[in-house]
Amino acid sequence: MNQMNNCTDLRTYVRYGKQGLPLLLLLAVCSILLAAHEPRKTSSRPNIIYIMADDMGYSDIGCYGGEVNTPNLDRLAANGIKLRSFYNNARCCPTRASLLTGRSPHQVGMGLMVTAPAASYEPGSYQGFLDTSYATVAELLKKEGYHTYMSGKWHVGERPEHWPRKRGFDHYFGLISGASSYYEILPQERNKRRFILEDSDYAIPKDGFYMTDAFTDHALEYLHTEKNRKDAAPFFLYLAYTAPHFPIHSPDEALIARYEKIYAKGWDQIRKERYAKMKRIGLVDASYQLTERPSDIPAWEDASDKKTWIRKMAVYAAMIERMDQNIGRLITALKANGQYENTLIVFLSDNGGCAENTNNRNLNDSTKLVGQRGSYNTYDMPWANVSNTPFRKYKHYMHEGGIITPCILQWPEVIRPQMAYLSSTGHVTDLMPTALELAGATTPSGIAGQSLSYLWKSKKAPERTICWEHEGNRAIRTGNWKLVKDLEDADWELYDISSDPSETRNLATLYPDRVNNMKKAYDTWAQNMHVKPPKKNTNKSE
Helix, strand or coil, rough: CCCHHHHHHHHHHHHHHHHHHHHHHHHHHHHHHHCCCCCCCCCCCCCEEEEEEECCCCCHHHHHCCCCCCCCCCCCCCCEEEEEEECCCCHHHHHHHHHHHEEEEEEEECCCCCCCCCCCCCCCCCCCCCCCCCCHHHHHHHHCCCEEEEECCCCCCCCCCCCCCCCCEEEEEECCCCCCCCCCCCCCCCCCCCEEEECEEEECCCCCCHHHHHHHHHHHHHHHHHHHCCCCCEEEEEECCCCCCCCCCCCCHHHHHHHHHHHCCCHHHHHHHHHHHHCCCCCCCCCCCCCCCCCCCHHHHHHCCHHHHHHHHHHHHHHHHHHHHHHHHHHHHHHHHHCCCCCCEEEEECCCCCCCCCCHHHHCCCCCCCCCCCCCCCCCCHHHHHHHCCCCCCCCCHHHHEEEEEEEEECCCCCCCCCCEECCCCCCHHHHHHHHHHHCCCCCCCCCCCCCHHHHCCCCCCCCCEEEEEHHHHHHHECCCCCEEEECCCCCCCEEECCCCCCCCCCCCCCCCHHHHHHHHHHHHHHHCCCCCCCCCCCCCC
């Protein structure tokens, strides 16, 4: 033992002779291996950047199994932490509310979607804007001396008194509302969609405008401002892309053409290839079953108008690659400014792939190719099923396909690269307490989330229970057990996510006591959050 205590430098060799050298080498190797699992030290509070994609599925980006070219996100994942089991709230507004407040969307008034500026509303869980009684992460970080910026989609308050600069952001550029053309605000939607710079309407240029690029342009302006500041205060940036939310638009025809060659294989083959890649890179194992193609999706060989279907997915993929290119621009600027090493970057999506169809909106110019200005299309259910490989269902639902998201965290100065995908259960509510801990701030009481710092501090993952509700779709996860009932389902379904993460084996009849206990826990949460009872489905039993 004395020998080991003294073997810390070359004095080992002098004291113990040649026999001490192997021990010295062994200890040196052990020190390197131990250091790889220890967080690096940082001398100052970090900058914090949260990047959110919109309507992007679990397996779309390269490091989560997709064939879409996303080298910048892949590098972030390789150099940081990538989570296997991270959740959102299944839809844009509720997820954004939780990211901003660390609370259940119902608690802060966003149990459903936003209300229009002139619409009447009932105060409470479904009022359609963030409750001002609860602070946002921007408001709390601003009190700690952070500069706060946002660029992108807001969608948690349409009235001017609920806009970003009223909720803690020093500067804002973006889309106050939901889905919009990437090239313009359509005449039919001008009373519903608002582009804002600070607190004033922004006139979109007639030519050369593409929304994903514009969001990044303004984020880069904020970084340039930070570079030239004389004070040493850190910054918080919330970059909320609309990509790849419909309408699927891409100005890059060469990129679309490249993806058309890939997607000519069809959705059945692409989904199998994604699943194989997910297993190959260690994202999933044998417990993740590839769920069957739903009966309302035809086999690729039976699909009509294959050329249009191929074009749709090619445009969707091009949108994701363009977003990745823009994230690359952001990273380049951080490095040039000397901000990169001490910046925490988190990337996630607001819900699963979207199976919606917008034909009834009558916004599509059929003379335009899918993806061009004037077109207004979705990639629809068959490709959304691919995006959510290997899971069931889509955006809006509480099965895994609706609520699970890629989640990547990188902080070069502190987080050591993790080769494996981590299985710790996280939720979008965790982002606020994470930011507050790094800022040295006190987390308010009643927060649903918990800081993710345990991921890089080698601490045990905390036990937790997470509940969801959206439009009558309900779920609760406690440990590895998940109880779920979408409105269209006949009864509650119970899954052991540790052995069946794809939700293929309903165990409700085998564990009735567990079902009842979890239902009671859900009911207590729902009562506390003032969740509306689901509408009765007369065709199926409760």
